[in-house]
Amino acid sequence: MLINPRGETLKKKNLIIGITVVFPSIVAIAIFVYGFISWTLRVSFSNWNSFSSLLRGIYKFVGFRNYERLFQDYRFQTDLWNTLFFTIFFLLGTIALGILMATLVDKGLKGSRIFQNLFLFPMAISFVVTGTVWSWIFAPGTLPNNPQGINLLFTKLGLEKLMWGWYTSTDSLGHFNVALIPVIIAATWQLAGYTMAMYLAGLRGIPDDIIEAAKVDGANEWKIFWKIKMPLLTPITLSALIILGHISLKIFDLVFAMTGSGPNFVTDVPAIYMFELTFRSNRYAMGSAIAIIMLLFVAVVIIPYLVTSLRGGKR
Amino acid sequence: MKRFVIIIAVIFLSFSIFAAENALEIFSWWTGGGEEEGLLALFDLFHKYYPDVEIINAAVAGGAGTNAKAVLKTRMLGGNPPDSFQVHAGMELTDTYVIPGLMEPITWILKEIGAYDKFPKDLIDIVSYKGEVYSIPVNVHRANVVFYNKKIAEEIGMTKEPTTWAEFLMYLDKAQQMGYIGIALGDKNKWTSLHLFESIMLAELGPEKYNKLWKGEASFNDPAIKRALTIMKDILKYINADHSALTWQDATRLVFEGKAFCNMMGDWAEGYLKTLGWKPGVEFGWFALPGTQKAFMLVSDTFGLPKNAPHRENAIKWLKFLATVEAQDTFNPIKGSIPARIDADKSKYDVYLQWSMYDFSTKIICPSIIHGSAAPESFATSLMDAINIFVTEQNVDKTFKEILWIAEDNGYLAD
Numbered sequence: 001m002l003i004n005p006r007g008e009t010l011k012k013k014n015l016i017i018g019i020t021v022v023f024p025s026i027v028a029i030a031i032f033v034y035g036f037i038s039w040t041l042r043v044s045f046s047n048w049n050s051f052s053s054l055l056r057g058i059y060k061f062v063g064f065r066n067y068e069r070l071f072q073d074y075r076f077q078t079d080l081w082n083t084l085f086f087t088i089f090f091l092l093g094t095i096a097l098g099i100l101m102a103t104l105v106d107k108g109l110k111g112s113r114i115f116q117n118l119f120l121f122p123m124a125i126s127f128v129v130t131g132t133v134w135s136w137i138f139a140p141g142t143l144p145n146n147p148q149g150i151n152l153l154f155t156k157l158g159l160e161k162l163m164w165g166w167y168t169s170t171d172s173l174g175h176f177n178v179a180l181i182p183v184i185i186a187a188t189w190q191l192a193g194y195t196m197a198m199y200l201a202g203l204r205g206i207p208d209d210i211i212e213a214a215k216v217d218g219a220n221e222w223k224i225f226w227k228i229k230m231p232l233l234t235p236i237t238l239s240a241l242i243i244l245g246h247i248s249l250k251i252f253d254l255v256f257a258m259t260g261s262g263p264n265f266v267t268d269v270p271a272i273y274m275f276e277l278t279f280r281s282n283r284y285a286m287g288s289a290i291a292i293i294m295l296l297f298v299a300v301v302i303i304p305y306l307v308t309s310l311r312g313g314k315r
Numbered sequence: 316m317k318r319f320v321i322i323i324a325v326i327f328l329s330f331s332i333f334a335a336e337n338a339l340e341i342f343s344w345w346t347g348g349g350e351e352e353g354l355l356a357l358f359d360l361f362h363k364y365y366p367d368v369e370i371i372n373a374a375v376a377g378g379a380g381t382n383a384k385a386v387l388k389t390r391m392l393g394g395n396p397p398d399s400f401q402v403h404a405g406m407e408l409t410d411t412y413v414i415p416g417l418m419e420p421i422t423w424i425l426k427e428i429g430a431y432d433k434f435p436k437d438l439i440d441i442v443s444y445k446g447e448v449y450s451i452p453v454n455v456h457r458a459n460v461v462f463y464n465k466k467i468a469e470e471i472g473m474t475k476e477p478t479t480w481a482e483f484l485m486y487l488d489k490a491q492q493m494g495y496i497g498i499a500l501g502d503k504n505k506w507t508s509l510h511l512f513e514s515i516m517l518a519e520l521g522p523e524k525y526n527k528l529w530k531g532e533a534s535f536n537d538p539a540i541k542r543a544l545t546i547m548k549d550i551l552k553y554i555n556a557d558h559s560a561l562t563w564q565d566a567t568r569l570v571f572e573g574k575a576f577c578n579m580m581g582d583w584a585e586g587y588l589k590t591l592g593w594k595p596g597v598e599f600g601w602f603a604l605p606g607t608q609k610a611f612m613l614v615s616d617t618f619g620l621p622k623n624a625p626h627r628e629n630a631i632k633w634l635k636f637l638a639t640v641e642a643q644d645t646f647n648p649i650k651g652s653i654p655a656r657i658d659a660d661k662s663k664y665d666v667y668l669q670w671s672m673y674d675f676s677t678k679i680i681c682p683s684i685i686h687g688s689a690a691p692e693s694f695a696t697s698l699m700d701a702i703n704i705f706v707t708e709q710n711v712d713k714t715f716k717e718i719l720w721i722a723e724d725n726g727y728l729a730d
Contacts, residue, residue: 050693052415055392075700139560142496146574148557168559170707260503263559264707265700279385281693282411 037295044288051282066289076290078265079273081175083297086184086269087248093188094244095237098195103225105196106203116200119193127190131257134186138166167259170266177266179259187254191247195240202236203229238305245301250294270294338369339629341618342390342400344383346376349586353649360645361636368629373397391417396621398630404452404615405441406529407687412621413444419620420447421634430638433656437526437680441688442617450617451637452655454647456581457671458612458683459514459604462588463577464570467495468600471576476602480518480546483605487553490576497553499575501561508706509685509699511579512547518606519543522679525610529682529689534728535719544711551706558706570599579604581614581686585667586651595667603674611678614686615655694725 047062048054070076105116122130141148143163147155151163167179206229214224252271261268270290278287345354351374358370375383380401387400391412402408412418425431425448431439434452442450463473471490477483487497502508517525519539527533555561555569567584569575571591578584585595593599603610618637624630636642643654648663657676661669682688684695698721705714723729 050691051388051411055415055417074704135560140557142555142557142574145494165556166560168557259559261505261703263502264704276696279388280381281696282388282691283693 040288040291043285044292046285048285049283054282054284062285066285067293070286070289070293075261075265075268075273076270078177079268079270082177082180082265082267082269083249085176086180086187086251087245089180089184090187090191090248091241091244093184094192094195095240097188097192098199098240099233101192101196102199102203105200116196119196121193122190123194125190127253128257130186130190131254131259134182134189135167135258138182138186140165140168167262167267170264172266177262179262179266183255183258183267186258187248187251190254191244195244198236198240199233202233206232238308242301242305246298249297249301337367337626337629338371339399339626339633340371340373340397341633342373342375342383342387342397344375344377344380344401346374348590349650353646356649357637357642357646360642361633364636365629365632368632391621394623396624398624398626399618399620399633401616402450402619403687404438404450404613404617405682405688406691408442408450408617408619409444410691412619413449417622418449419622420449421451421620422446422448424631424634425451425638428635428638430656433658435657435676435680438613438615438655441613441615441680441682450619451634452615452617453637453643454616454650454652455655455675456583456614456652457674458510458581458614458686459517459579459607459610460582460584460601460671461498461577461579461604462567462570462584462599462601464573464575465598465600466573467576476600477605478602478608479605480549484549484553487550487576491553496555496569496575497577498550499561499566499569499578500554500558501563501566502558502703502706503560503562505699505703506685507563507566507580509695509702510581510683511550512543512702512705513684514579514604514607514612515547515550516540516543517610517612517681518604519546522607522610522681525681526679528727531726531728534730535722536729540718541711541715544705544714547705548709548711551709582667582671583651589651589665595665601667601670609678610681611674612683613680613688614683615688690727691725694721694727697721697724 042059044066045061045063047060047065049066101115101119105112105119137149139149140151140163143151143165144160147163150166154160154162165179167182169179171178210228211224214228219227250271251269252275255267255269256272256275259267261272271294274287274290274294277283277290341354341358343354345351354372354374358372361368361370375386377383383401387397388411390396396417402412408418422431422443425434431448438452438455439448442448442452467490468486471486471493473486477486491497500507500511516539519542520528520533520537521539524533524537524539528535555566555575558566561569563580563584564587566575567578567580567587568591570578571588571593582601585601588599589595595601618634620627620630620634638656640654640656640659643656644659644663647654647659651668653659653664653668653672653675657672659672661672664672684690684698687695689695690698698718701714701717701721704717708714719729
């Protein structure tokens with residue numbers, strides 16, 4: 001390729017302009033994201049567990065003591081189990097429902113456009129609103145005589161056997177607190193539509209001729225779905241897992257508005273505990289430790305994705 | 316372009332407000348209902364005396380003050396204090412702001428206007444640290460009160476208010492047998508179960524010993540605290556099964572709707588029942604939680620003077636003003652609380668509040684844990700978590716041990 005001197009200066013000029021445009025945001029991100037992450041990390045290794053020690057500002061390094069205390073803490077242990085089960089069921093629920101709705105809408109039946117929008121609407125609502133409304137729906141009322149919400153519906157339908165305490169229940173199966181079920185339902189309701197939108201985009205991107213070819217070869221709908229569509233949708237599933245996974249690991253507002261920590265912390269999550277430790281107990285170091293642990297969780301999910309997608313970009 | 320001009324104008328305007336020479340910024344979480352109305356009435360009255368002072372109402376809504384407290388902490392840490400701010404009497408101020416040296420002592424203000432001995436001695440002790448007063452109490456609520464539905468009381472044959480646990484539990488049992496909820500609880504936000512427990516603890520320890528706990532003169536390792544847990548366990552048999560889905564308002568409402576016999580709550584519940592349309596003494600009655608007749612569990616809002624307040628002179632005017640009978644009698648009837656001064660005008664208050672005012676000036680005043688007066692916030696939140704677990708597990712020994720650890724963590728006697 002021929003390089004004329006003019007082109008080179010243009011390139012240089014572009015480079016300078018590019019850097020000047022990007023520079024402020026790089027600085028801002030360096031300070032407000034990475035700077036504060038390292039500050040939080042520093043606080044999490046300190047003894048700043050009261051307002052006065054924070055204010056005095058004398059830094060005393062205590063190593064992993066805050067982390068040790070957290071992992072011995074009954075509430076934090078419950079939080080970790082809750083996060084695990086919430087994430088698993090929430091991901092399964094949203095992805096299964098998302099695929100189902102996307103497939104139905106993709107069939108292009110009459111009125112599918114309306115449903116496509118209807119399914120997507122919940123995503124536009126804030127988590128706080130969702131939480132408040134679902135907390136009314138799943139409020140059990142005083143059983144068995146004065147049911148409320150969904151329990152009342154069951155009574156009207158003659159399904160009294162299905163009534164239970166929902167998020168006020170303190171039962172658990174192994175480490176899974178059943179009170180999480182209504183929270184998972186609410187979260188799934190909110191984000192299944194979004195997952196549907198992602199899959200729908202994926203499905204519409206599959207060329208018709210592949211499907212046609214499969215049909216000619218005698219594959220039925222079921223086989224086409226599992227052997228052709230699903231493998232082609234793998235990148236979509238991966239993105240959905242990442243996006244939904246990091247939402248569920250960090251979830252705060254939905255749970256806070258819907259159930260709070262719950263009796264015996266059955267619906268507590270690390271983010272709520274972090275908030276209470278920091279802003280109610282003034283235990284800033286312990287709160288920071290939870291923040292760092294949550295960051296690590298999210299990193300475990302995000303970093304492999306970033307690595308693969310960056311590699312993909314190079315290719 | 317037009318939008319740009321407007322934005323610039325707004326920025327300049329907001330700067331000019333902050334830069335106003337003769338301003339007074341009052342920080343609180345009084346943003347709704349009678350509280351806000353009362354605060355605005357105070358502002359109006361203040362304006363009458365000091366027409367040239369411009370008041371900035373920096374109220375932060377939500378979370379029963381928890382949001383406001385978080386904002387305040389950030390402002391205090393950042394060296395940008397308001398001129399005066401609302402805070403619960405006692406340790407919530409002392410531990411968080413006084414001990415680190417962020418507040419100015421204001422004993423001289425009370426002495427100058429001759430109001431120092433117009434507040435109960437116990438209350439002055441609670442708002443003091445090392446002999447100096449750090450905040451002016453504006454209103455007082457009582458926390459150890461049981462409100463009951465009079466119609467149900469008649470049905471279960473309650474002619475006299477119970478004064479012992481045995482009587483109280485008997486009535487709760489009767490109510491339950493007749494298909495009512497014995498005692499309504501709404502602990503979705505967790506604090507209400509500690510609210511109940513702290514008063515049971517007060518009943519079992521007795522007010523003198525309860526007060527000694529916080530001065531480091533008595534130990535938490537006391538069989539009375541264990542007994543309190545056992546009694547709590549007995550009472551929990553009579554609560555509504557859906558307690559963790561309800562807030563305190565929902566629980567009080569159960570009494571109003573005739574579903575529950577009684578509710579143990581601070582006397583803001585009285586104000587709530589009145590807004591629902593009930594008259595005190597007609598549809599609902601009240602009594603101090605059995606065993607706490609001699610005590611007044613105190614919840615009090617106060618205002619203090621931060622160091623480096625931008626408009627210190629005005630803040631002092633504000634604090635002097637708050638300590639007057641006139642200001643207290645303006646605010647409290649609207650909010651539904653009683654004045655912190657004992658020489659206020661009783662005729663301005665309803666029957667319940669008059670009862671409470673009498674007890675306030677005659678009984679032993681005890682600081683509440685959950686409402687920030689007795690112990691540092693870290694103690695209150697840890698104990699709240701322990702009691703939240705207790706409500707479900709009801710394991711007396713385990714929770715007692717937990718309480719001892721929490722006490723020890725916070726530097727109280729526990730052996």
